[in-house]
Every structure is written in C-alpha cells, then in structure tokens.
Amino acid sequence: xxxxxxxxxxxxxxxxxxxxxxxxxxxxxxxxxxxxxxxxxxxxxxxxxxxxxxxxxxxxxxxxxxxxxxxxxxxxxxxxxxxxxxxxxxxxxxxxxxxxxxxxxxxxxxxxxxxxxxxxxxxxxxxxxxxxxxxxxxxx
Amino acid sequence: xxxxxxxxxxxxxxxxxxxxxxxxxxxxxxxxxxxxxxxxxxxxxxxxxxxxxxxxxxxxxxxxxxxxxxxxxxxxxxxxxxxxxxxxxxxxxxxxxxxxxxxxxxxxxxxxxxxxxxxxxxxxxxxxxxxxxxxxxxxxxxxxxxxxxxxxxxxxxxxxxxxxxxxxxxxxxxxxxxxxxxxxxxxxxxxxxxxxxxxxxxxxxxxxxxxxxxxxxxxxxxxxxxxxxxxxxxxxxxxxxxxxxxxxxxxxxxxxxxxxxxxxxxxxxxxxxxxxxxxxxxxxxxxxxxxxxxxxxxxxxxxxxxxxxxxxxxxxxxxxxxxxxxxxxxxxxxxxxxxxxxxxxxxxxxxxxxxx
Numbered sequence: 001x002x003x004x005x006x007x008x009x010x011x012x013x014x015x016x017x018x019x020x021x022x023x024x025x026x027x028x029x030x031x032x033x034x035x036x037x038x039x040x041x042x043x044x045x046x047x048x049x050x051x052x053x054x055x056x057x058x059x060x061x062x063x064x065x066x067x068x069x070x071x072x073x074x075x076x077x078x079x080x081x082x083x084x085x086x087x088x089x090x091x092x093x094x095x096x097x098x099x100x101x102x103x104x105x106x107x108x109x110x111x112x113x114x115x116x117x118x119x120x121x122x123x124x125x126x127x128x129x130x131x132x133x134x135x136x137x138x139x140x
Numbered sequence: 141x142x143x144x145x146x147x148x149x150x151x152x153x154x155x156x157x158x159x160x161x162x163x164x165x166x167x168x169x170x171x172x173x174x175x176x177x178x179x180x181x182x183x184x185x186x187x188x189x190x191x192x193x194x195x196x197x198x199x200x201x202x203x204x205x206x207x208x209x210x211x212x213x214x215x216x217x218x219x220x221x222x223x224x225x226x227x228x229x230x231x232x233x234x235x236x237x238x239x240x241x242x243x244x245x246x247x248x249x250x251x252x253x254x255x256x257x258x259x260x261x262x263x264x265x266x267x268x269x270x271x272x273x274x275x276x277x278x279x280x281x282x283x284x285x286x287x288x289x290x291x292x293x294x295x296x297x298x299x300x301x302x303x304x305x306x307x308x309x310x311x312x313x314x315x316x317x318x319x320x321x322x323x324x325x326x327x328x329x330x331x332x333x334x335x336x337x338x339x340x341x342x343x344x345x346x347x348x349x350x351x352x353x354x355x356x357x358x359x360x361x362x363x364x365x366x367x368x369x370x371x372x373x374x375x376x377x378x379x380x381x382x383x384x385x386x387x388x389x390x391x392x393x394x395x396x397x398x399x400x401x402x403x404x405x406x407x408x409x410x411x412x413x414x415x416x417x418x419x420x421x422x423x424x425x426x427x428x429x430x431x432x433x434x435x436x437x438x439x440x441x442x443x444x445x446x447x448x449x450x451x452x453x454x455x456x457x458x459x460x461x462x463x464x465x466x467x468x469x470x471x472x473x474x475x476x477x478x479x480x481x482x483x484x485x486x487x488x489x490x491x492x493x494x495x496x
Contacts, residue, residue, distance in 0.1 A: 048448040
C-alpha cells in the first residue's frame with residue numbers, strides 16, 4: 001500500500017518483518033502469513049471490504065496481491081514475498097473490521113508458501129519500519 | 141499555514157480524536173471508528189463539533205431586503221423562531237453556498253459553510269454596503285450538533301432545556317444560546333449556537349448523558365444516506381439548484397419576486413436542465429468515490445460523492461447525470477465497470493431505507 005499517513009503512535013511488533021508499503025510478513029512452519037500493519041489500518045480508517053487472492057494464486061514480491069477498501073480509500077496490498085497462496089482469511093469477508101481490531105492476529109490476509117525465503121531478509125525489521133513510518137508522517 | 145482550532149480542540153485531542161485539516165480548520169475526523177460513530181447516531185445519539193461553520197448575524201432595517209435579494213428561498217418564511225434552508229446564487233444561477241437562515245427577534249442569523257467563508261462575506265458585504273444593515277461575524281460562538289433518536293432526551297438532561305415540543309426547523313433562544321431543530325444526519329436533533337467558553341462544559345455534560353462524540357467521517361456518511369448535499373463536492377458555482385436536486389428550495393412565488401440568479405434559473409427551468417443530480421446504489425462489492433465516471437442510458441455522468449453506507453452495508457453515492465438517466469448504470473471503479481442503479485435520494489431516513 002502507498003500514500004498512507006497517520007499521526008497516532010502505531011503498534012510495531014518485532015516478531016514480523018515489514019515492507020515499506022506497510023504489509024507485514026511472519027514466518028511460521030515454512031509458511032509466510034501476510035497482513036497490513038497497524039500504521040496502515042490507522043491511516044485507512046475503518047476497513048469495509050477486503051478482496052482476497054485465491055488459493056493457488058502465484059504472488060510476486062512487490063506486486064499487487066489483493067485490495068483493501070476502507071471508508072476513506074481503496075488500496076492495493078502488495079505481496080511482501082513471492083510464492084503460492086495456500087490459505088486466505090475468509091473470515092474478513094463478513095468481518096472486515098477485524099483488520100482494524102487485530103491487524104497482526106485475526107486480521108491476517110493470506111498465507112504464502114514462499115519460493116525464496118531470502119526475500120524475507122529484504123524486508124524491514126521493527127526499528128527500521130518505525131523510522132520509515134515516522135518519515136512518512138513528517139511528509140504531511 | 142496553521143489551521144484554526146475550535147473551542148473544543150483540546151477536548152477532542154484528549155478524547156483521542158484523529159484530527160484532520162478541513163477548510164482551514166483542524167477538525168476531528170473520528171474518535172476511533174467512524175462506522176461506530178455513524179451507528180451511534182442512527183441508533184441512539186451522537187454529537188458533532190461544527191464550530192467551523194460560518195455564523196453571521198444580520199441586523200437593521202436592510203437585513204430583510206438584502207436576504208430577499210440574495211437568498212433563493214423566501215426570507216419571509218424565516219419569521220422569528222423559524223429556520224429556512226436554501227441557496228445563495230450568482231447571476232448565472234450557480235450556487236455560491238447553501239445556508240440556513242434563522243429568523244430571530246433581533247434580525248437574522250445565517251449559517252454558511254467553512255469553505256465559502258470569504259466568498260459569502262464578500263457576496264453579502266458588497267450588497268450590504270449601501271443598505272441600512274449591520275453584518276456581524278460571530279466567531280465568538282461555537283456550534284454543536286446533537287443528533288439521533290435519543291438526542292432530545294439527552295440534550296434536555298445535559299442542558300436543562302427541553303425542546304421536545306419544538307417542531308422541525310423551529311428555533312428557541314435562551315440567554316445567549318440559540319437552539320434549533322436542524323441537522324445534517326436525517327435524524328431528530330438540535331444544533332446549538334452558544335458562547336465559545338460555554339461549549340466545553342456542554343460537550344462534557346452531553347458525553348456524561350450518553351452522547352457519543354462523532355467526527356467529520358461519520359457526518360459525511362450520515363448526510364449522504366440522508367440525501368443531503370455537500371457544498372464544493374456535490375454542488376458549486378458551476379451548478380444550479382435545478383441541477384442539484386434543490387429545486388424545492390427555490391421560492392418562485394410571487395412571480396415578481398426578484399432574487400439574484402432568478403433570470404438565469406428561469407431560463408434553465410423552461411428549457412429543462414441538461415444535467416440532474418441522482419442517487420446511485422452499487423449492487424456489488426466496491427465503493428464509489430468522487431470523480432468516477434458513470435455510464436447511463438442517457439449518457440455519461442460523474443460521481444460527486446460516494447461512500448460505503450454503514451446502515452445499508454453497500455456503497456451509495458450521488459452522481460450528476462444527463463436528464464433522463466434512470467435504471468441500471470455502470471460506474472468505472474479502478475479500471476473496471478461496476479454495475480449500479482440510479483435511484484432518487486434520500487437513501488435512509490430515521491434509520492430506515494427509503495429509496496426504491
């Protein structure tokens with residue numbers, strides 16, 4: 001996602017890695033779970049629709065994987081790593097507000113079987129992502 | 141440039157409001173969830189700080205004749221204690237602003253938009269110069285809106301003023317307060333103009349009595365569901381009232397009643413406006429946004445306002461479309477043509493779907 005700004009202190013846990021476009025990625029048992037950051041959900045405001053990818057879709061790091069639509073705007077969600085989608089969070093279809101309420105937990109979007117785990121190293125750690133968010137906030 | 145702050149700025153920040161720049165002011169966008177605030181107003185009661193609106197008092201013998209000239213509705217309806225909605229027009233019948241005129245014992249009070257502040261003051265000022273009238277900008281007043289099915293009970297509890305027997309668009313003055321049965325949500329409610337220094341205390345008493353603070357985000361979805369237009373987005377100086385679903389606010393009688401823009405508007409009325417404002421509902425997922433193209437049976441139009449409707453659970457909006465546009469249409473959203481349907485606003489009144 002791009003063009004997001006926020007002025008509230010955002011939660012930035014250090015057990016995930018972050019794309020500069022505000023997606024997070026968490027490695028569990030060789031699968032990478034993907035969602036959007038607290039900073040991203042705050043800037044979007046209430047989420048009203050999530051258009052998820054389909055299982056077996058191929059996604060590519062830095063390319064559009066799905067769309068999240070809030071009261072404010074529609075935003076592309078980019079895959080932080082490349083691979084095959086093996087699960088999607090269908091619960092978001094009926095309860096999109098979960099993305100706002102629990103962005104790093106029940107608000108996850110999809111899980112990827114990654115083709116290259118080294119891609120995770122290209123993502124930002126919590127400290128770098130925090131600085132990145134601060135610098136975007138200053139651009140306001 | 142620093143944005144102006146209302147008397148309630150500190151109260152908003154302390155309540156965790158996300159503040160946003162709006163027409164030169166720093167205003168609350170939401171206090172967490174704008175959808176929760178929207179439902180709070182529809183189901184019980186919410187309150188809005190709308191002190192960014194421009195309040196102007198007009199006094200003196202010339203006030204009535206000035207309003208008769210610049211207000212396209214009939215100022216004669218604004219007897220003391222009554223409020224009248226209408227528009228100010230330019231010579232080509234474009235809308236300079238939409239306003240409420242409040243009739244008072246001491247003259248008239250005009251509440252106009254924040255974004256048109258300078259334009260409206262110039263517009264009135266030029267005509268006021270030669271007349272026996274005093275224009276007074278009331279920057280010393282705050283304006284609060286309390287809206288929702290429980291608003292009158294909560295307002296009475298918080299203020300000690302019972303307005304349950306006050307009719308719609310009626311006004312009661314009490315000391316320095318002006319309490320009007322007006323609003324921008326499609327629900328029962330009041331709007332209260334009061335001295336700035338009294339506003340924080342009233343806000344806190346309203347909160348204690350159960351009113352949920354609501355921001356500009358909820359205000360926008362509530363007004364759109366209610367079929368109410370937003371100046372600068374759904375209408376401006378390039379659109380007339382007939383092109384904006386506001387023909388009902390124009391007082392044509394008596395036929396010799398002269399008001400600015402009448403001649404141009406009368407010509408458009410006899411020819412029939414080429415464009416009109418209609419409602420659109422999306423029959424599939426997605427959210428309409430300002431500026432998107434609409435393809436209809438009668439030609440192309442443009443979405444002027446689009447939202448996700450929290451009450452209905454899908455997207456609704458206004459579009460300016462060629463006259464005769466009706467039925468199914470396509471809205472171009474992010475490169476795809478999404479099917480929608482043209483309807484007559486409003487969409488929701490007092491919590492219930494009202495369009496067909």
